[in-house]
Amino acid sequence: xxxxxxxxxxxxxxxxxxxxxxxxxxxxxxxxxxxxxxxxxxxxxxxxxxxxxxxxxxxxxxxxxxxxxxxxxxxxxxxx
Numbered sequence: 001x002x003x004x005x006x007x008x009x010x011x012x013x014x015x016x017x018x019x020x021x022x023x024x025x026x027x028x029x030x031x032x033x034x035x036x037x038x039x040x041x042x043x044x045x046x047x048x049x050x051x052x053x054x055x056x057x058x059x060x061x062x063x064x065x066x067x068x069x070x071x072x073x074x075x076x077x078x079x080x
Contacts (some may be wrong), residue, residue: 018068026060037066 034041044052058064 020066020068022064022066024058024060024062024064028058030055030058 030044031041033039034044044055047055
């Protein structure tokens with residue numbers, strides 16, 4: 001089992017990424033999430049209809065995982 005997970009984790013350490021665990025806020029939309037995290041809206045429209053429908057129905061307080069890249073010119077992780 002360890003042999004399987006270790007190769008998956010290596011890129012996270014090599015490229016200095018941080019995983020943030022957050023809760024989905026009640027009444028929040030996927031569109032607002034994309035805008036607040038500076039992700040292009042075209043990402044949503046490039047998904048198939050079934051996935052778009054599932055994204056519109058994210059329940060409140062669902063856990064979401066954000067992969068953030070570390071900025072090398074700063075001493076902390078990117079929080080924007």
